[in-house]
Amino acid sequence: MLTKRIIPCLDVTEGRVVKGTRFIDIKDAGDPVELAAYYDQQGADELVFYDITASSMGKRPLLEVVKRTAERVFIPLTVGGGVRDLADMHDLLAIGADKISVNTAAVKNPELINQGAERFGSQCIVLSVDCLRRTKTDGSIWWEVVINGGRTPTGINVLDWVVEGVQRGAGELVLNSIDYDGTHYGYDNLLNREVAARTAVPVIASGGAGKLEHLREAILLGRADAVLAASIFHHGTYSIMDVKRYLAEAGIPVRLDIYGHTKQGGER
């Protein structure tokens, strides 16, 4: 059975992890490569590097980070943040990224999704959407697409945009809830569920995880195929294995056997 993926997300700028982590057993917790290797050993199913540097992709230390990561971490690596065009995608994939996450650039130029999917395959193109809850005058809610790192509302309905994005060739969707991000109140399960009902590609819940229940709810209530989290892992609130064991007990299929030697819980 296909397992639900647990994905730590690392915010990176100038080649360093932005938010400090509380791991004392890592040589350099500011080094994305060291953290990537650590999370791999912890049982992460995939990793996301999200670059928040403002300079153009070609000048970023990120490329070097991706290259070094790909030489020693052998799980899927998604890279996003500031990807503007096919050349950026090509550079990242050539150096070792497995998937490219596009957000603002895809809203400004939706053809970018088509071009990326045609050239590199849909499996490489992850459409990441920053979503803001809105209430209509009749009290019903909708979600607005927001770009430029959560600063610029677009008026576009998230549910329309994800359907269009998938039609254009996006192979996965990441839904970042601006309302829930950083609150530790849980994921926006209503949003994720609405998107999952309208699309046939994996949906990755992002933003809001604070407790173990939240990850379970994202999967069972939000119908997410994968959950992305940052602070609960970086702050050491829970390890990846804490999350996976909890989900397994709730009957959710997860990958516990990192080394493939035992059927259950095979850490070293």
Add this chain to the structure above:
Amino acid sequence: MLAVIDYEVGNLGSVYKAFRYLGAPVSLTKDPAELQKASGLILPGVGAFAEGAANLRRLGLESIIRERLQKGTPFLGICLGLQLLFETSEENAGSDRLAIGLGLCRGAVRRFPAGLKVPQIGWNELKFTRPSPLFAGLQSGCHVYFLHSYYAAPADCRLVVATTDYGIDYCSAIELDNIYAVQFHPEKSGEVGLAILRNFCAICS
């Protein structure tokens, strides 16, 4: 020296890097001389079936692969590299020309049935159907990373060494004499994947 066959499709580098990480002597090449003397051949690849098959022919690699396989050289196909061993694929089903593979294994490559999320993306279980040196040291039920829309349906089920459940039970690994092939990505399957690549190195030595 192992040779990762460079037939100008996607995702060759990560397989090459994984073997290098394991300390195996390996080259990424389409040079016939190098392929002729390699102790093991690896055919990875992400991309379209028809394009992959056409590239193998255009670059003169099909005849070399056939010749080396007949001589007993160990071969590892990964993802598209597994599918290309079969006779035909439904991948270009809209077009008037059937995509023809190497035909070293009898059977067709089919699309996952409607109603499933396609591509299958993520970690799924390998259920071993018989022992294979490729999976030495691993337990049936271990997880590996999959990323594909099509799967191989061998005509001869004796080829199958592992199956996987994605709505249907399908063939996720085969073994036929010196030919080994897997539908998943060992180069993206963490420690389990590295163990499989290490096993292939042992088969080649």
